[in-house]
Amino acid sequence: MRAIQVDQPGGPEVLSVVDLPVPVCGPQQLLVELAYSGVNFIDIYQRQGIYPMPSPYVPGLEGSGVVTEVGSEVSGFAIGDKVAWPSSLGSYATLHLVNASSVVKVPTGVELDVACAAMLQGMTAHYLVSSLYEVKPGDVALVHAAAGGVGQLLCQMISSRGATVIATVSTGAKAEIAQQAGAAHIIRYDSEDVATKVRELTNGQGVEVVYDGVGLATFDGSLASLKRRGMFALFGGASGMVAPFDLQALSRMGSLFVTRPTLADYIAGPGEMQWRADEIFAAHTAGKLNFAIGNTYDLADAATAHIDLAARRTTGKLLLVP
C-alpha cells in the first residue's frame, strides 16, 4: 500500500511517499480502503515534533473510506460499509487498520468527503459549543481564524444556536467566508486590536466565550475580550504555543475561566463519538451545516498541503486523495 511516512521530526520535506506491506487485520479491527485522509493542524505539530511521536510513523488522524476486511471479533460492520474516524494515527495512506470502536458508520446520503471533514474538525467544533461551553441564545462568542476548518464550523454552529459571532481573520477574502458562515462582525486581527474592537462591539461588556486555536499571537487579546466570569477555550496554537501563565491574572481580569481541551477527552465517554457524529450528520443532511472543502491534494502532495496550511493560504477543510 502507498503511504506517507515521517522518519524524523522536521519541515514538510520529511513527509515522504513509501510502499508498505498491507497490514493484517486484528480481531477487533477493520481494514479500510481510504477515500479521503483529512489534513489537520495537529498533523503539523506532530510532524514538527511539538507533540512527541514514534519513529518512523505514518501521519494523519482522520479519514473516511470503505471497509474491505472485518476482524473476527467485530460485530455490526460488514465489508462494503462506509466509515469515518476522527483520531486514528496512520490515516495518510491508501489502506488503514482502525479499531472498530474508533469509527462511525457514514449514513446514506452523506458523501465520503463530507464525512471526513465532519470528523476531527466537526467533532471539535461540536464539543466546543455544546459540551465545553454550552452556547445559548443571546451569547456573544469570539472565534479566531474563523475562515479555517474549525473556524467556519464554529461560526455556523454558534449562530444557529441564536448567539452572535465576532470573527477574526487575516484577509478580506477570509472575512467574506466567515460572514457567509454566520459571523455577524469581523475583526481584521492583522491590523486591528482585537480586545478594543470587541469592547466597541459589545458596549464595553466583552464576550461570554472565546474560541482560540491561534494561541500565542492571540492569547492576550482573547483574555482581554472576555466578560466577567467568561470562558476562554484555548484549543490550539497555530501561531505558536502559549507560554506558562500567571493564574492570578484570571482573578484580576474578572474571575475568568481558561481551559485547554483536546478532542480525545470529549469523545471518550460511552457513545459520545457516535452522538456527536449523529448530530453533525443530521445537521448537514438538514441543510444546516455546510462543510467547505477548501482544497484536495493527491496523497503524494501531503507536503504541499502542510505548506499551504501553515502559510495561512487555506480556508475550510483540506483533504488528501489516496
Ligand code: NDP
Ligand atoms: P485552520 O484551517 O484554522 O488553519 C489555521 C488558521 O490559523 C490559518 O488559516 C490562519 O487563519 C490562522 N493563523 C493565525 N496565525 C497563524 C500562523 N502564525 N500560522 C498559521 N496559521 C495561523 O486549521 P484547523 O481548523 O485544522 O485547526 C485550527 C486550530 O484548532 C489549530 O490550532 C488546531 O490545532 C486546533 N484544533 C484543536 C483541537 C482540539 O481538540 N484541541 C482539535 C482540532 C483542531 P488567518 O489567516 O485568518 O489568521
